[in-house]
Amino acid sequence: MIQSLLIANRGEIACRIIRTARALGVRTVAVYSDADADALHVREADEAVPIGPAAARDSYLRGDRLIAAARESGAEAIHPGYGFLSENADFAEAVIAAGLVWVGPRPDSIRAMGLKDAAKARMIEAGVPVTPGYLGGDQRPEHLGEEADRIGYPVLIKAVAGGGGKGMRRVDAAADFADALASCQREAAASFGDDRVLIEKYVLAPRHIEVQVFGDTHGNVVHLFERDCSLQRRHQKVIEEAPAPGMDEDTRASLCAAAVRAAQAVDYVGAGTIEFIADASEGLRADRIWFMEMNTRLQVEHPVTEEITGVDLVEWQLRVASGEPLPLRQEALRISGHAIEARLYAEDPARGFLPSTGTLEAFDLGDTARIETGVTEGDAISPFYDPMIAKLVTRGATREQARRALMNTLEGAVVWPVKSNAGFLVKALAHPDFVAARLDTGLIAREGEALLPPALPSRQALADAAASLVSPGPLPGFRLNAAPRLTARFLVGGEPAEIDWSEGEGELVEQDDVLLAEDGQTWRVERFRASAAAGASAGDGAILAPMPGRILSVEVAAGDRVAKGQRLLTLEAMKMEHGLVAPFDGIVAELSASTGAQVQVDALLARIERADA
Template sequence: MFQKILIANRGEIACRVIQTARRLGIRTVAVYSDADRTARHVRLADEAVHIGAAPARDSYLRSDAILAAAKRTGAEAIHPGYGFLSENEQFAEACRAAGIVFIGPPPEAIRAMGDKAHAKALMAIAGVPLTPGYHGDDQRDERLLAEAERIGFPVLIKATAGGGGKGMRRVDRREDFLAALTACRREAAAAFGDDRVLVERYVLEPRHVEIQVFADRHGNAVYLFERDCSVQRRHQKVLEEAPAPGLSDAERRAMGEAAVAAARAVGYEGAGTVEFIRAPDGAFYFMEMNTRLQVEHPVTEMITGLDLVEWQLRVAAGEPLPLAQEQIPCHGHAIEARLYAEDPEKGFLPATGKLAVLEFPPEAPDLRVDTGVTAGDTITPYYDPMIAKLIVWGETREAARRKLEAALNATRIVGVANNVEFLLRLVAAPSFRDARLTTALIEREQNWLFATRTPPEWAWWALACAELEREAQAARAQAVARGEPHSPWAAVDGWRLNAPAERRWRFRYRGETRIVCARRQARTWSFAFVADESQPAERWAEVRYQVEPDGALLLEVDGLRTRVEVVVQGEQRHLFLTDGAFRFEAVAEEWRGGEAAATEGQVTAPMPGRVIAVSVQTGDKVAVGQPLLTLEAMKMEHTLTAPAAGVVAAVHCAAGDQVSDGAVLVEIQAAEASEQANAASAPSKEEER
């Protein structure tokens, strides 16, 4: 076994490898960019080496810097994690030439499977079922369009060197093919340095089922069962589970044996994943092979009880596989949820920001949290916006699903937009609950997933209770600081000599602002709403509350007791209940005049990024939803569209520009305003004469 390894990656996978290596007595070296100087994986490792600036191309994609770090620290092997250089054949070759073990497959296997068109040709020879399509070398637009027409729409355009949903587009009509092809090529070139594509039939209502395979240099190869990764958005996985629901033993064995045949066809070693598309009739087709460990490997570990990273290390060190096929166990059901910094209600747009609060439920044998960040860390625009993975296990699928709901409910993320609430709805959605899984599940459940959720009436009162408690704590702290901890003048309990005191606050939720009144009576508070500051409150509700040791509030309203947590961040009030969360705003008196302020006609950058294409110019007429420009951020392309019909009044960016969050990129003059301006500037008949 190795004495020291270097992890050429970041985030949760780097942390995961470090933890396994430590358990095996192996010393670890982390590498880090400018953006990751204080990152969790850097703090966990025995040593760390700085390799460059924040952008991945200047750090984590620099094979020379990583190899230099390995030589400098005496690392015998390099674990590439996933992403970055994990499927880079040149890097694997460079490791071999430098006498450093690459903890992954040989370069020849990466090369064979890295080119998807070539891989499909190999799979056909190996007898692995293929989706009908075109995988040829002729990349002319007219040839690809002709092949798409032969295959029949809908088709899928996919980068031959792609992965992770990048360089991939579904096309339903001939008229849309060339525009989608251009976008795929551009995204593929940016992500992989290769703009070649293939075209395949788009299987309607498919499932995405993948097989975990392992092979060693002694000729042994096994499959460790399957994972269902059908629940996706933007071709990227959101929920994964193992084993795949609804598969018969015969199907499971057929897919597993096909996956092993695929691995053997390229002389594979180490961990890999063979991905299949499964049609509604049960037929399955080879999609691609990821020549690395997958993000979702923990669900396989949960149902088998095996550590796949440990297997990777042992195989790379020359040991045979620890178990034969018939010895690999499979028990229970596991589900993984990916927690992202993104805004589901804005098309899952990635988000950046500081993690002011980051809390997960305590880990247990049936609950695991994989993360590369801690509270106080910042989600930057340079890397994938995944915050963490929650992985649960249960005796049955329903038991695991319920545990995942509970784990998500106990998760607290404040400071950056995130998908926790979306995931809670997703795992409760009828299609997911009943295991009616397809890659279109999220689109099919739009009404459920994005239904407007109204907070209960007492939620507003909970906010007021939290404000009262904050004031009380501040008063007590000041009294202690003055040396008068028991002074009655430090009390803020609302006591008055002749009449009850009354307090008022304004809180806003999704555009609705309410005035909440609080009045102290004996040992309880009563709350009410008023429509206007000048009006007296009429219908009062009695509320008792107490502060729990962990800072949560225990409210009692009309005999109903409930636990709530309120996290304050600036004017935002994050209210966490036992079945979800809401984000309110505290509205100060002086802010009210600006509540309706808007920036109509301005299209701004939703995050820092690079402009890669501008589709309009000043003077162009545009329709609602018409593409204006394409922004590249967090490894994905984001198309910004016109918010209203009108005329482009100004374009403030060009292809290649780096733009900051909130920068005004395009200004659009509404159609009516444009017509009025034209009329005003047109010469009168008198002037013409």
């Protein structure tokens, strides 16, 4: 067994790897950027080595610094986690060339599956069914447009070197193809250094089904059954579960056998995931499930597989990297129960899911679910990295038991003052289509605002919270033959709210505030004061930067007339593009944003005046 391990990653996956390594008696070495000097994974590791500035390109994406850190610390192996350099074949080769153990697949396997067009061609040779599309090398926009016409709309444009939902655009009509292609290529070039794309037929009732595979250096390859990752927002997975609802045994056997063939076709070693798209318009059928891509690493959603199989996949990774055979053969693997995972993100659903940053002054997810996180109360959510706060995983004998357990955990979640999507996750889990397992990848987009949590707590919850700001005793204003009444005014999340108090309920005290949690939402309830309310309602047309970032493009000029919802500019922040739009019809009265400029949070980028002002 490997004796010392450097983890070339951060956050929750680094903490997850440290936990298993410690149980196996393996010494762990963390790496950290300047922004992560006090991070949880740094505190939990046996040793930690700095690797550079906050920006990932200057730290976590610097393979030379990671290898140097391994040498400096005496680590004998490197685990890449997921994201960053986990699927970078050149980095894997450099690790091996440095005399270190690479905890991952062979570099040739990474390359074989890293380019989606070549991977699909190889799958066809291996007898794995693939989605109809265009995989060719002619990348001229006019030729790609012709291929899209041939395939038939809707189509999906995907970056050849893509992953994680980036470099991907759905196009419903030929008139929209050119703009979508340009946007996809720009994002692909920025994220992967490669702007080539492929085109696939877009399946109208798609489910995202993936199979966990595992290989060792002794020629053994097994599958650990499937996961359903159909609940997605903008191609990013939101809720995952295992096994896939509605999967019968014959379809499961066919699907998992295809996944094993796919892994064998590239001589796969270690943990990997074969991703499929299923046309679920007539249920899950083996003849309507097609290969999409392979992720040559551990997946974010691996805990649901662990929960239904009883297997520690990180332990298997370390054992296989140490040269051991797989701990279990296929016939020994079984499905037990059902597990569901929700990704808790630092983002504000009320503001178009824009990422939220800051210090977690209050952070409590309870103790009834499996929690995978890289932060604790008092830690900061940085603008430099992925905004995921935690993964919450529950298991039950049935899918309904697991669903209810996850809802209960999320309903009581306290996250403050950073915004989170916990309330949105509660709504998604409670949606009738999710409850009935009527799943497809368009469910969230289709439901839209129906899944957004309420802006304010219920009156009962507010009254309960306000009660902690009230001391026992009669209220002022008592009049003979009339029950005294008092309207107590509060600010809830910056918005004014009122509660009526009656005789005997108490009187307001000067305690500043209290946190209220309801259905995954967290609000600060505080006594109303005029100064505190100032600026609570903007509506003045100021367009502010929602987070630090870089201006990618400016679509308007000062003096332009704009319509409500019209895009004004595009901000790149936290690895995503964010379009900022006009809040109402009006005129661009002020414009301070310029393409390429770096801006800080709340910087004034533009100001719109109403057309009738």
